[in-house]
Amino acid sequence: xxxxxxxxxxxxxxxxxxxxxxxxxxxxxxxxxxxxxxxxxxxxxxxxxxxxxxxxxxxxxxxxxxxxxxxxxxxxxxxxxxxxxxxxxxxxxxxxxxxxxxxxxxxxxxxxxxxxxxxxxxxxxxxxxxxxxxxxxxxxxxxxxxxxxxxxxxxxxxxxxxxxxxxxxxxxxxxxxxxxxxxxxxxxxxxxxxxxxxxxxxxxxxxxxxxxxxxxxxxxxxxxxxxxxxxxxxxxxxxxxxxxxxxxxxxxxxxxxxxxxxxxxxxxxxxxxxxxxxxxxxxxxxxxxxxxxxxxxxxxxxxxxxxxxxxxxxxxxxxxxxxxxxxxxxxxxxxxxxxxxxxxxxxxxxxxxxxxxxxxxxxxxxxxx
Numbered sequence: 001x002x003x004x005x006x007x008x009x010x011x012x013x014x015x016x017x018x019x020x021x022x023x024x025x026x027x028x029x030x031x032x033x034x035x036x037x038x039x040x041x042x043x044x045x046x047x048x049x050x051x052x053x054x055x056x057x058x059x060x061x062x063x064x065x066x067x068x069x070x071x072x073x074x075x076x077x078x079x080x081x082x083x084x085x086x087x088x089x090x091x092x093x094x095x096x097x098x099x100x101x102x103x104x105x106x107x108x109x110x111x112x113x114x115x116x117x118x119x120x121x122x123x124x125x126x127x128x129x130x131x132x133x134x135x136x137x138x139x140x141x142x143x144x145x146x147x148x149x150x151x152x153x154x155x156x157x158x159x160x161x162x163x164x165x166x167x168x169x170x171x172x173x174x175x176x177x178x179x180x181x182x183x184x185x186x187x188x189x190x191x192x193x194x195x196x197x198x199x200x201x202x203x204x205x206x207x208x209x210x211x212x213x214x215x216x217x218x219x220x221x222x223x224x225x226x227x228x229x230x231x232x233x234x235x236x237x238x239x240x241x242x243x244x245x246x247x248x249x250x251x252x253x254x255x256x257x258x259x260x261x262x263x264x265x266x267x268x269x270x271x272x273x274x275x276x277x278x279x280x281x282x283x284x285x286x287x288x289x290x291x292x293x294x295x296x297x298x299x300x301x302x303x304x305x306x307x308x309x310x311x312x313x314x315x316x317x318x319x320x321x322x323x324x325x326x327x328x329x330x331x332x333x334x335x336x337x338x339x340x341x342x343x344x345x346x347x348x349x350x351x352x353x354x355x356x357x358x359x360x361x362x363x364x365x366x367x368x369x
Contacts, residue, residue, distance in 0.1 A: 088158050088350075089189060093181035094149040099216050099330065100176065104140045104149065113140075113177060117151070120172040124165055125155055137191040137337045138198060141286065143329035145217055148336035152191040162354035170356070184350035189343045196338045197263060199279045202292045202331045207272040218273065219331035225274060225299030227267055233298045233305035234265040234276070236312070237291055244315040246291055247284035248326065258284060258315070267295075286326055293324040
């Protein structure tokens with residue numbers, strides 16, 4: 001739980017560089033100049049507030065290798081850590097265009113989302129990476145996007161307000177990564193292990209000529225897809241199944257439980273765009289992209305919808321390989337992650353959630369022509 005205590009200040013000018021890495025020619029979402037007076041205001045936090053008791057948590061280091069596909073199982077070594085009595089936990093909701101990155105999971109070269117976010121956090125918190133214990137809910141793979149990735153990190157201090165540090169954090173991030181929401185989290189919250197369900201969307205542009213504005217986040221299918229057959233096939237994925245046949249092997253997998261529960265799998269038409277929406281308790285490595293790949297083959301009428309239960313029953317990845325390869329990553333997006341309500345309650349004495357803040361112009365400095 002959060003509380004009050006002596007205040008320390010961190011000047012935003014200490015964490016926002018004069019020449020931002022995310023400055024783009026003619027169009028930038030936020031730059032040093034855009035912060036205006038923020039650069040001379042302070043970020044106040046309480047240094048000596050403490051949790052009522054010592055809290056244990058599980059965190060995942062996993063510093064080697066790339067992301068783990070569709071945010072599914074396997075991968076990281078699990079370590080038991082302990083938050084000191086002066087520790088505070090913070091929850092981030094992060095959106096990113098995964099085109100330039102090698103997934104979420106930490107590695108320095110080629111860069112990953114976690115690596116970039118941690119570098120920004122070390123600047124605004126003045127903490128070392130090892131002290132932050134940043135953990136993401138889903139280890140999205142290379143080229144996969146996210147609108148609702150969730151992560152948590154730790155600090156030994158409490159903040160009075162989050163809007164300024166939220167703005168400073170986004171000011172340090174490149175324009176293809178944004179923290180949409182910044183909030184305090186209760187001690188028992190864990191970005192990965194508290195997950196109730198995850199929702200992924202896979203976007204397909206189903207027309208003869210690709211829309212160039214969607215080339216980075218939609219797969220182009222020149223074949224006219226039979227959506228009725230795809231919907232019929234998608235129903236076979238719903239429920240609790242052993243999805244071994246739809247999981248790729250991962251270099252750092254620890255043989256995760258292959259039984260997953262898929263709550264819904266919708267095929268939605270929006271003009272030329274076909275959106276596949278799947279929600280489940282969790283997903284194995286590349287499971288979503290493999291399910292989509294099979295649905296694409298069914299939509300092309302190359303194979304019948306009833307092939308799905310037959311492949312599931314084999315529990316053999318080689319069986320799926322006879323019919324389909326993994327769908328490309330750029331059509332996939334992690335849309336949202338659901339948690340139990342008690343894990344989203346704000347601790348007492350902590351600042352309110354920050355969704356960012358709008359800037360206003362008090363006086364027009366340029367004439368209208």
